[in-house]
Amino acid sequence: MTQFSIARRSLLALAAATLMLPQAALAQGWPSGSVQLVVPARAGGGTDAVARIIAGALQEQTGQPFVVVNNPGGGGVVAAEEVRTAAPDGQTLLFFHTGVLAMHHTGAYEPDPMTAFTVAAEIAVGGTYALAVAADSPYQTLQDLVQASIDTPNSVSLGVQVRGSTHFMAGLLTSDSGAQFRIVDAGSDADKMVQLQGHQIDAALVNTPGTLQYVQNGDLRVLATIGGEAGRDPALPDVPSMAEAGYPNAVYGLDFLIMAPTGTDASVVQSIHDAFAAVVGDEAINGQLSGMGFALSMVPQDAVQARLEGIDARVAATAELLGLN
Numbered sequence: 001m002t003q004f005s006i007a008r009r010s011l012l013a014l015a016a017a018t019l020m021l022p023q024a025a026l027a028q029g030w031p032s033g034s035v036q037l038v039v040p041a042r043a044g045g046g047t048d049a050v051a052r053i054i055a056g057a058l059q060e061q062t063g064q065p066f067v068v069v070n071n072p073g074g075g076g077v078v079a080a081e082e083v084r085t086a087a088p089d090g091q092t093l094l095f096f097h098t099g100v101l102a103m104h105h106t107g108a109y110e111p112d113p114m115t116a117f118t119v120a121a122e123i124a125v126g127g128t129y130a131l132a133v134a135a136d137s138p139y140q141t142l143q144d145l146v147q148a149s150i151d152t153p154n155s156v157s158l159g160v161q162v163r164g165s166t167h168f169m170a171g172l173l174t175s176d177s178g179a180q181f182r183i184v185d186a187g188s189d190a191d192k193m194v195q196l197q198g199h200q201i202d203a204a205l206v207n208t209p210g211t212l213q214y215v216q217n218g219d220l221r222v223l224a225t226i227g228g229e230a231g232r233d234p235a236l237p238d239v240p241s242m243a244e245a246g247y248p249n250a251v252y253g254l255d256f257l258i259m260a261p262t263g264t265d266a267s268v269v270q271s272i273h274d275a276f277a278a279v280v281g282d283e284a285i286n287g288q289l290s291g292m293g294f295a296l297s298m299v300p301q302d303a304v305q306a307r308l309e310g311i312d313a314r315v316a317a318t319a320e321l322l323g324l325n
Contacts, residue, residue, distance in 0.1 A: 228253020
């Protein structure tokens, strides 16, 4: 093949790739260089896995580097502050979820996320969290676990990320069941997995997709799931939801949020939204994520504010109900 043919083929490939880009991103010049997606969790967890797949797709689409930066310090506080105080140019974004609202309403994070950031995109997550135990745990059902905690208060340790979403989930289960767990701050999902397998904690609330390989390997067992709907998680069709198991108020879902510093230009925010929407709407990418247990769908841009206000109000009310505020 001649050098002219190679060059011509490269130009054609570049032109084809350019046509795939979200037009708003092209028009506004975003991204203008490397973009940092700051993830408030250790590598290996569910949020991290989704961020890395999306970052790879964004990099392929835009031709600019998208770097996932894991910063779990302070249960997410350090990452949130890193982005909040960053230059409002769209090059540093927080890739988190609505658990940031729980952090605020429990006092873990003082700035109000509803006003301290610009939400560039919101992605609804169809997955759940799993209440998991070690495979050799004596607890075979959720009722076994709850009853043991009632019979001997504070004897059953339940790992959560204190003042985060899993703490809320544990609180809802406790409120509904009368359980008396010993709540343990076990850190991120990756940390909880290690502690479960090492029998340092009896049970933990972890992202369901992240538990599947451990269940398949015979390391963990899932007693129940909890999500934004009362039904079972299709990824674990034989496992009841907490609501189905007799605790109807144990319902709590999450949305992923792409957050930029306040003051980010509206045209850049639009470009960010359109770029993420293109990735989430891609059948191949969505199929890959669905296969991992993350069924994602973009929240329409004109519905984001109302949806977030509704979630924020419910989180605030739950924090008050559980005495976490």
